[in-house]
Amino acid sequence: MLELSDLQKKLLNDFQRNFPLTPKPYADIAKQLGVSENDVLNALNELDEKQCISRIGAIIPPNQIGVSTLAAMSIPENDIERVAAQINQYTEVNHNYEREHVVNLWFVLIAQNAVHLNNVISSIENETSYPVLRFPLIKEFFIDLSFRLDLAND
Amino acid sequence: MIENKDYLLLAQIAEGLPICSHPYAIMGEKIGLSEAQVIERLTYLQDRGMIKRLGIIVKHATLGYRANAMIVWRIPEADIDFVAQEMLKFSFVTLCYQRPMLPEWPYNLYCMIHGKNKVTVENQLAQLIEQCGLETIEKQILFSSRCFKQRGAVYTAN
Known part of the structure; x- marks a missing residue:
């Protein structure tokens, strides 16, 4: 158990957003929590080592910078690892999940412009020889709250 | 205005902020910006809504949230905004997007539910359906089984 x-x-619960944009952000967080900067750095490093955090980073809304789309493919089970590996080679792909459905491979692409995005999708179709369905965002319904983690030991 | 150096900056932040005393200075060094410039540009991008959320990005699976389902719904066009707002009242709904219907995939509203296990997610979905009155709405439930890639977007300069 973790x-x-x-x-x-x-x-984990209080700093999923509003991370300080100050010269010493971890020291400022430490001050808010009444601990030392080193305590915060050590705690975060350990969370990173334990794979509890992906990174300290930024969420960029789709289509604010560049263009992006959700895409999906239907791949026979025995071929999915090959196709997933080919798709992952593209730096334009940032998420790639297998889901339990006939349409089983779901990934997100982002590129600086539509031409480039289309080229990448065409290359993926050519290389894997499966068609790609495209689901570009029409509207995002915003969620104001961070996801509350229930971290009680159970 | 988005400047070219902003793409370099976003590429850096996509990799993740270093965990050290002066992370913005370290980040800036790699792309020829000072600590003050990095903070100034990130603040600008955040104020303009180009960065929605700066902070810790958690790995739900390690933290005990092992099940996530994407549910896609076929909602009458005129009702989409209303239904989406109703769905967002549930804290377990973590994303809600409108996307185009395709002939081979006739669904236009996508939401995501994260839960500790499949049964929890199924119960939450049942609650969502009942309270939002979605019993007759066509849908597909797609639980994720494997993650092949999860990381920040990579931005490249022109």
Whole structure:
């Protein structure tokens, strides 16, 4: 079972957004939580080592910068690893999941412009010899709250 | 205005902010910006809504949230905004997007539910259907089985 300290739980739940844009952000977080900067750095490094966090990063809304689309393919089970690996070679692909459905491979592409995005999708179709369905975003319905993690040990 | 160096900056932040005393300075060094410039441009991008959320990106699976389902719905066009707002009242709904219907995939509203296991997610979905009155709406439920890639977008300069 994953053992997390109180500090780690606080960091996970309270700093999914509004990360300080200041010269010493971790020191500022430490001040808010009444601990030292080193405590925060150590806690985060451990969360990173334990694969509890993906990164400290930014969520960019789709189509604000560049163009993006959700895409999907129907791949026979015995070929899915090959196709997933080919798709992952593209730096334009940032998420790629297998889902339990006939339409089983779902990925997100982002590129600086529509021409480039189309070229990448065409290349994927040619290389894998399966068609790609495209589902570009029409509208995002915003969620204001962070996802509340229930981190009680159970 | 988005400047070329902003793409370099977004590429850096996509990799993740270093965990050290002066992370913005370290980030800036790699792309020829000072710490102050990095903070100034990130603040600008955030104020303009080009960065929606700066912070810790958690790995739900390691933290015990092992099930996630994408549910796609066929909602009458005129009702989409209303239904989406109703869905977002549930804290377990973590994403809600409108996307185009295709003849081979006639669904226009996508939502995501994260839960500790499949049964939890199924119960949450049942609750969503009942409380939003979606019993007769066509849908598909797609649980994720394997993650082949999850990371920030890579931005390249012109």
